[in-house]
Amino acid sequence: MRNIIYYLFLFVVLLLLQVLILNNIHLGGLATPFLYIWLLLKLxxxxxxxxxxxxxxxxxxIIDMFCNTPGMHALASTFIGFMRDPLLFLFVSNEEMKTGTPSIRTMGLGAFSRYLIVFVFLYCFALYLIEAFSFFDFPTLLLKIISSTILTLLLMFGIESLKPSYK
Amino acid sequence: MRNLIQFFVRNSPFFVFLLYGLISLFLLIRFNSYHQSVFFSSANSAIAEVYSVAGNVTSYFGLKQINQDLLERNGYLEKEILVLKEQLRDQRSGDLMNDSITKYDFIVAQVINNSVTQLKNYITLNKGSKEGVKVGMGVADQNGIIGIVSVVSEHYSVVISVLNTKLRISAKVKGSDYFGSLVWDGHSSLYATLEELPRHVEFAKGDTIVTSGYSAAFPEGLPVGVIEGYSKQSNDNFYALKIALSADFNRLNDVRVIINKEQEEQLALEKAAAN
Structure with a gap:
């Protein structure tokens, strides 16, 4: 029960953060951080x-409704939701991690980092590919994917390192 | 039968994925044009409310620069009034104040949400059908044109920004009568391209680009931008001009929705002619 309230709270915070602040960030005309998938990543x-x-x-x-892009984020995050478990158990074995949230503490720095990087990259890749559906400019597309992935990862590692590492 | 049920249960995540994926694809294809739904966009009242609250805070940023712009525009208009008054006195013709001036009216609205980062950018305004905003009306701020209204709910409306790869606006070099269409290439929020301008039109770097007045959304002569450079288009008969946009899309606040009192008549006539 406490868990559900925690995730609901996380949902509201991530939603507001994403639509009110992060969506306005556009570093170098390319990179936008997509922090909201943190929720899926941490389930x-x-x-x-x-x-x-x-x-x-x-x-x-819901993000789409805020951004006026019906279907775009929905499709990308449905895809990444589908890919989450296969990705998670690519880096930790099923026995090692039956319960608990994925984090540095539960997975170790190496495995968690790899999980995070592949997860965020796949998401950005899917999202920008869907956006480019009707408009194709390959070098820009690639730059957008890579820079957004890096920016999102920086933010996520920052948040992860802020958490107290109680044993 | 049992096998079939087992098959579905065993693969259930995949079918859940398929279901949501198809719904998303449907939304993507159905609403990915001018025709957006009110529910699935920021004209939705719950979402507009969130933006409205946030807009109350963010509208204070950049006030100084906006003030400056308004003062400049004010000065420019005052000068124009003086010139016009003088002409009026010279000509003594009562006709000057007819048509072109009184045909247009405007509604002042605040931008409560705006994006420049996507390929298809939209702007949400805090005025809707109740205040008289209708789909297809043009929107401009003190510096230049902003976009065209695409969705209207009771108290809010969504505007297709000039920074939207789907939008084309008819524009011309100030002083000439040849027009091209203004499109955005999806790269920088500072520049757009004026395509399909005939080769023989004379222009120079730094010339002003204004609206042509051929579309029903904008009156003639609203500032669009300044020529920054040019290149030949693939078929050689046209120029493509690089335009530095006058409006600063990164800092929009107060805008005017332009009401063309004869827009419906013009559109109905054009439609009838096309048929």
Whole structure:
């Protein structure tokens, strides 16, 4: 129960942060941080896959309604919700991590970093590819994907390092 | 039958993914044009409310610069009034104040949300159908044109920004009568391109680009931008001009929605002619 309230709180905070502040960031005309997928990334390992995908879809859809891009974020975050478990268990074994949220503490720095990097990259890749659906400029597309991935990762590592590392 | 059910249960995440994926794709294709839905956009009242609260805070940023712009514009208009008054006195013709001036009216609105980072950018305003905003009206601020209204709800409206790869606006070099269409290439929020301008039109770097008045949304002569450079277009008969936009899209606050009292008549006539 405490968990549900925590995630609801996280949802509201991430939503407001994303639509009111982060969406206005446009470093070098290219990079926008997408912090909101943090929620999907951090859902406990025991969360049913269907639920992760559902949360991904509705979170993306709400972001879309704010951005006037119906379907764009929804599709990208549905995709990343679908990919989350395969990605997570690519870096930790199923026995190692039956429960608990993915973090440096539970996964170790190396595995968590790899999980984070691949997750964020895949998301940015999907999102910008969907955006480019009707408008194709390959070098810019690639630059956007890479710079946004790096910026998002920087933010995420920053947040992760702020948390107290109680044992 | 049991096998089928087992198949679905075993692969259920995939089917959930498929379901949401298809819904998203449907939304993407259905609403990815001028015709947006009021529910799935920031004209939705709950979402506009959030932006409205945030806009109350952010509208204080950049006030100094906006003030400066307004003062300059004010000075320019005052000068224009003086010139016009003089002409009026010279000609003594009562006709000068007719049509072109009284045909247009405007509604002042505040920008409550704005983006410049996407390929298809939209602006949300705090005025809607109740205040008289209608789909297809032009929007400008003190510096230049901003976009065209695309969705209207009761108290809010969404504007397709000039910084939207889907929007084309008819514009011309000030002083000439040849027009091209203004499009945005999706790169910088400071520049747009004026395409399809005939080769023989004379222009120089630094010339002003204004609206042509051919579309029903904007009156003739609203500032659009300044010529920054040019290149030949692929088919050689046209120039593509690089335009430095007059409006600063990174800092929009108060804008005017332009009401063309004869817009409906013009559009109906054009539609009838096309048929």
């Amino acid at each position: 406990p390992a025991e969360t049913p896959r269907g639920l992760i995908i559902t949360i991904g879809f509705f979170f993306g859809l």
